[in-house]
Amino acid sequence: xxxxxxxxxxxxxxxxxxxxxxxxxxxxxxxxxxxxxxxxxxxxxxxxxxxxxxxxxxxxxxxxxxxxxxxxxxxxxxxxxxxxxxxxxxxxxxxxxxxxxxxxxxxxxxxxxxxxxxxxxxxxxxxxxxxxxxxxxxxxxxxxxxxxxxxxxxxxxxxxxxxxxxxxxxxxxxxxxxxxxxxxxxxxxxxxxxxxxxxxxxxxxxxxxxxxxxxxxxxxxxxxxxxxxxxxxxxxxxxxxxxxxxxxxxxxxxxxxxxxxxxxxxxxxxxxxxxxxxxx
Amino acid sequence: xxxxxxxxxxxxxxxxxxxxxxxxxxxxxxxxxxxxxxxxxxxxxxxxxxxxxxxxxxxxxxxxxxxxxxxxxxxxxxxxxxxxxxxxxxxxxxxxxxxxxxxxxxxxxxxxxxxxxxxxxxxxxxxxxxxxxxxxxxxxxxxxxxxxxxxxxxxxxxxxxxxxxxxxxxxxxxxxxxxxxxxxxxxxxxxxxxxxxxxxxxxxxxxxxxxxxxxxxxxxxxxxxxxxxxxxxxx
Numbered sequence: 143x144x145x146x147x148x149x150x151x152x153x154x155x156x157x158x159x160x161x162x163x164x165x166x167x168x169x170x171x172x173x174x175x176x177x178x179x180x181x182x183x184x185x186x187x188x189x190x191x192x193x194x195x196x197x198x199x200x201x202x203x204x205x206x207x208x209x210x211x212x213x214x215x216x217x218x219x220x221x222x223x224x225x226x227x228x229x230x231x232x233x234x235x236x237x238x239x240x241x242x243x244x245x246x247x248x249x250x251x252x253x254x255x256x257x258x259x260x261x262x263x264x265x266x267x268x269x270x271x272x273x274x275x276x277x278x279x280x281x282x283x284x285x286x287x288x289x290x291x292x293x294x295x296x297x298x299x300x301x302x303x304x305x306x307x308x309x310x311x312x313x314x315x316x317x318x319x320x321x322x323x324x325x326x327x328x329x330x331x332x333x334x335x336x337x338x339x340x341x342x343x344x345x346x347x348x349x350x351x352x353x354x355x356x357x358x359x360x361x362x363x364x365x366x367x368x369x370x371x372x373x374x375x376x377x378x379x380x381x382x383x384x385x386x387x388x389x390x391x392x393x394x395x396x397x398x399x400x401x402x403x404x405x406x407x408x409x410x411x412x413x414x415x416x417x418x419x420x421x422x
Numbered sequence: 423x424x425x426x427x428x429x430x431x432x433x434x435x436x437x438x439x440x441x442x443x444x445x446x447x448x449x450x451x452x453x454x455x456x457x458x459x460x461x462x463x464x465x466x467x468x469x470x471x472x473x474x475x476x477x478x479x480x481x482x483x484x485x486x487x488x489x490x491x492x493x494x495x496x497x498x499x500x501x502x503x504x505x506x507x508x509x510x511x512x513x514x515x516x517x518x519x520x521x522x523x524x525x526x527x528x529x530x531x532x533x534x535x536x537x538x539x540x541x542x543x544x545x546x547x548x549x550x551x552x553x554x555x556x557x558x559x560x561x562x563x564x565x566x567x568x569x570x571x572x573x574x575x576x577x578x579x580x581x582x583x584x585x586x587x588x589x590x591x592x593x594x595x596x597x598x599x600x601x602x603x604x605x606x607x608x609x610x611x612x613x614x615x616x617x618x619x620x621x622x623x624x625x626x627x628x629x630x631x632x633x634x635x636x637x638x639x640x641x642x643x644x645x646x647x648x649x650x651x652x653x654x655x656x657x
Contacts, residue, residue: 159502159505159509162502162506163506163509166506167506167510170506170509170510238637256509257509260505260508260509263505263639264501264502264505267476267477267478267501267505268498268501270471270473270476
């Protein structure tokens with residue numbers, strides 16, 4: 143194509159913040175800075191071959207309920223056998239009508255979250271309209287794929303994305319694999335090290351048309367079960383007053399459930415388990 | 423080779439400035455008013471989709487008059503500048519002053535170096551915690567920057583509109599009062615005494631967005647029914 147002013151303007155017109163950053167400030171991208179073939183072989187300089195030690199975020203659960211979708215995450219990050227953080231938050235609002243939760247290497251995941259939030263806001267400001275829910279889900283998939291070289295080094299990030307589809311009028315869930323593959327999930331889903339146990343709990347606890355309060359209780363209990371069997375997942379902590387982070391998304395937007403309510407819900411779960419006096 | 427006529431630098435700059443001024447005066451006015459509730463931005467604009475007012479960042483808005491393609495490219499550049507800055511440092515570190523100085527440099531460079539100057543005039547507004555912390559910057563086609571107090575009127579017959587707004591401006595206005603004042607200003611150069619809501623573009627920077635709406639993004643575009651409801655409120 144001829145290099146004309148019009149062509150140049152058209153080529154530079156992008157509504158994507160990620161594309162703009164890649165072009166103008168590639169040093170700020172959370173991934174893709176080192177060409178794949180120049181990445182060091184997995185491991186630390188002192189112990190070649192051993193996996194790089196970095197904090198990992200763990201279990202995220204998400205489910206649909208009568209008015210929309212809900213996402214919840216525990217508060218633990220681990221580094222090998224050590225608890226790296228008891229306070230980390232792994233579920234974030236992506237924009238007004240969607241939330242994302244992240245499992246995997248915490249440092250990269252937090253940066254991808256921040257990039258994704260700016261990406262959505264940037265599109266909204268440039269275009270004057272919100273991106274469709276499928277559009278948002280695809281953008282997140284592209285970011286996860288961008289991180290593939292790092293994932294090959296053991297620094298994988300696996301998000302879970304949930305949002306309210308305003309034209310369709312219901313909440314939807316999306317899961318991803320490390321290659322950026324995007325899968326729409328029905329009913330409920332979980333990712334992270336404790337996801338197996340959380341999913342088992344969800345299968346028994348979830349039912350169609352849950353009310354908002356019931357959905358919050360189901361999420362907290364599923365995370366409780368995950369923490370019960372997975373050492374990398376943190377349970378509710380009454381000593382430090384730490385509760386899971388829970389967001390709901392409905393027609394009116396994304397809201398965080400206040401700690402006060404979560405303390406009550408977690409208290410009821412612990413109480414019912416104590417009363418039952420069962421081993422598992 | 424053709425012989426170039428000598429044109430003195432003074433004449434050259436004057437010609438360019440006259441050219442730009444003529445373009446800007448052709449359009450309709452935009453009024454930006456700082457008030458108790460925040461900052462109100464009101465434009466006379468018949469198009470519901472080709473905006474003259476836009477959101478730049480959490481507390482910062484943009485208003486422009488002149489050629490749409492020129493100020494739209496400046497608006498998009500401003501959004502990119504603010505988002506990159508906020509992403510690489512922190513959201514708090516994006517300020518209207520920084521943005522305005524980038525705009526001033528771009529406009530100044532275009533004015534002297536390009537074939538023709540931009541026929542635009544811009545306002546960059548930042549809402550603060552208190553009214554004293556509000557910032558209003560006016561940027562003209564040659565890259566001049568002015569820190570204004572209280573309100574900005576740009577485009578169209580700005581003198582007449584500005585006179586009307588100055589007569590009624592006071593810090594204690596709420597949004598309804600500020601928008602009414604802006605309307606009174608916008609009709610100052612016309613025969614009529616009122617404008618239909620469909621011919622208006624109104625947005626606000628909400629001082630209390632965190633406590634009121636639970637978002638740090640202060641910018642809110644008012645739709646026609648919102649404007650009608652706001653103007654119908656008791657004075």
